[in-house]
Amino acid sequence: MATGVYDRIREAIVRGEFAPGDALGEVALARQFGTSRTPVREALHRLEIEAIVEPGPRGVRVRASSxxxxxxxxxxxxxxxxxxxxxxxxxxxxxxxxxxxxxxxxxxxxxxxxxxxxxxxxxxxxxxxxxxxxxxxxxxxxxxxxxxxxxxxxxxxxxxxxxxxxxxxxxxxxxxxxxxxxxxxxxxxxxxxxxxxxxxxxxxxx
CATH class of the missing domain: 1.20.120.530 (GntR ligand-binding domain-like)
Structure with a gap:
């Protein structure tokens, strides 16, 4: 399940549904993708390791490019x-x-x-x-x-x-x-x- 949520969040970032700097909250994402917070948390952790998201003031946010x-x-x-x-x-x-x-x-x-x-x-x-x-x-x-x-x-x-x-x-x-x-x-x-x-x-x- 976590892999599926990871793929869906990553695809949303690629498509621009989440813009650079956008905060990604576990509760909101779990509601959006119809799942519990655990697979969302695992997906966000994986995305952070891959430097697609980064720590923000409220959880994590989409990394901006430079x-x-x-x-x-x-x-x-x-x-x-x-x-x-x-x-x-x-x-x-x-x-x-x-x-x-x-x-x-x-x-x-x-x-x-x-x-x-x-x-x-x-x-x-x-x-x-x-x-x-x-x-x-x-x-x-x-x-x-x-x-x-x-x-x-x-x-x-x-x-x-x-x-x-x-x-x-x-x-x-x-x-x-x-x-x-x-x-x-x-x-x-x-x-x-x-x-x-x-x-x-x-x-x-x-």
Missing amino acids: PEEILDIYEVRITLESAAAKAAATRATELDQIRLRAAQDAMIATGDDPADRAQVNRVFHEAIWNASHSPTLVDLLHRLNVHLIRYPTTTLTYGDRWDEVLREHQDLLDAIEQRDATAAQSIAERHMTGAREVRLRMYADG
């Missing part, structure tokens, strides 16, 4: 994504490459819907993670993604970012298929640095 936090998250992500791409260029199997090509084709075929773009982009990146055949990298990248759920607005609809992403993904796919680990690492680093810069501009735009 440019410093964006920089911190993306610095780590740049390192991990680059390492995964480098490993994928060395270790990817033929099946891995087929999955990557299919993920890229799905991205090319995707329309303008932000949620659809975010989903196919995630599938492509997860295919690279898995192609690294590094359980540690995959685990760390999944854990890092938890911190990104508080930024529900995708960078993929900002300006011409989508076209840029498609080009960079194709370059990355080519490098992996050519077993060029140095190029794959460099392209992934440039790709994620670009994502960081777009995220910062989106933050500045409000």
Whole structure:
């Protein structure tokens, strides 16, 4: 039951039903989600561990984002994504490459819907993670993604970012298929640095 309540509260935060700084009271949440206070308390504790909520004057509140936090998250992500791409260029199997090509084709075929773009982009990146055949990298990248759920607005609809992403993904796919680990690492680093810069501009735009 606690897992279900956790998922529902987290999804509400992602959708913006609870804004940054909003207090999350156990009694109100239990009433809203039709449960007792115990699973709500457990869910809030888990969300606090994941840095999605933080202690407030009345229980906990939704954490606000900051440019410093964006920089911190993306610095780590740049390192991990680059390492995964480098490993994928060395270790990817033929099946891995087929999955990557299919993920890229799905991205090319995707329309303008932000949620659809975010989903196919995630599938492509997860295919690279898995192609690294590094359980540690995959685990760390999944854990890092938890911190990104508080930024529900995708960078993929900002300006011409989508076209840029498609080009960079194709370059990355080519490098992996050519077993060029140095190029794959460099392209992934440039790709994620670009994502960081777009995220910062989106933050500045409000």
